Amino acid sequence: MLATYAPVLIFLLVAAGFGVVLLALGLALGRGSRDPQKLSPYECGFEAFEDSRMRFDVRYYLVAILFIIFDLEIAFLFPWAVSLDRIGLFGLVAMGIFLAVLVVGFVYEWRKGALEWD
């Protein structure tokens, strides 16, 4: 078990190493001046008007909430799909009912306009 997952861990470390080394090389090799104008945030040539950590549209938040619900449902579907050949017709019907409930929720969201974006 550990032996099959150990390469994954090593790969993660190697990938991090690649990133750190390349970034360090870039920081070491790339030289240039640092005056305040150059370090100011890009805003099409204007001085920054206000703090850029501004309020943002609540619909992004809504998308995140919907994402959590649906992603959990997918996580729930995975073990079912893998064991499809062992659970037979009973498993199919049970998941059919679950999906029907899910679809009711989805239709509700749709009708309520949670998926609108304009």
Add this chain to the structure above:
Amino acid sequence: MDWLTGMLADTELRLTAVWAALPEFVRFVLVDLFKILVVVVPLFIAVAYFTYWERRIIGWIQNRLGPNRVGWEGVLQPFADLIKMLFKQVIVPGNANRFLFLLAPIVALIPALAVWAAVPMSESFVIADINAGLLYVLALTSMGVYGVILAGWASNSKYAFLGAMRCAAQIVAYEIAMGFALVGVLMAGGSLNLGDIVRAQEGTSVLSWFLWPLFPLFLVYFISGVAETNRSPFDVAEGESEIVAGFHVEYGGIGFGLFFVAEYANMILITALTATFFLGGWLSPFAGVPGLAETWIAAPSFGWLAAKMAFFSFCFLWFRATFPRYRYDQIMRLGWKVFIPITIVWIAVEGVMAAFEIGPWAAGI
């Protein structure tokens, strides 16, 4: 010549002795590092030449030349770009969070490279033959969004912030369509191991690939893949005409380069996964054709996987050169109101197919 062969044999003996003297753990790590390099180095070269071919092919489609000056027909262009990027100043904006700002490109790069651990290259070569391979792939591709959010937040710039918000919402929306499509693949494949999914498509001919029974899911998966990697026509996250470059507007030099490598590595990953899930991975399309049996054409090999990946990579560039950019509300509508219903319906269809033992479920459930 005798002394040369003698010396070589001597060196070989000594190296074998050194290798045998190493503890088993160290040997394991060394073999593993070698395997990782065998994947990562060609991946970097593939990324480099993907950028080159992108510019050349789009150039040809738009009736111009593309880069053709550095080296023969411009083949050294990617290396010139890399050297230029390394020597450019990495500017950290004055009011940015310095640590997070520098961390973000690394966070974006790690999952883009490390996902390849679970992707089988051929019948026998995969770095980590883990039984939850598909879960690992999904987990790491979802991690990619953290790099984007971190970059957008740490930059403390309006364009970067807007780009990161758009990008994150788009990625999570299409991840659901992708996840549902993968549930369909799992129903047909019966395993989370990517190698086993390919083996489940082994059969008499091309007709046993999942492409046919799961055709709508194939379309949804590939188009979601294009949207997941924020590629044109779904590239509102870096729409030049609206928010300049999106989340990486403040990055220059190698910081930008790392995001670039991560994006292209993710694109190549999408092509590899599409080939694995729907087009039989390393299996040959000519298997089972009379007269070709026992020849290399019908034999499964890495070459076939590479050919399928090359085709889908070309599709990425073709889309970019052909389609105008979607509007943001159209993107969200396509993800939520078209793809998710299609996938749910097709999962139900697959359930019926399984109940009546049609297609991949002919063996009975």
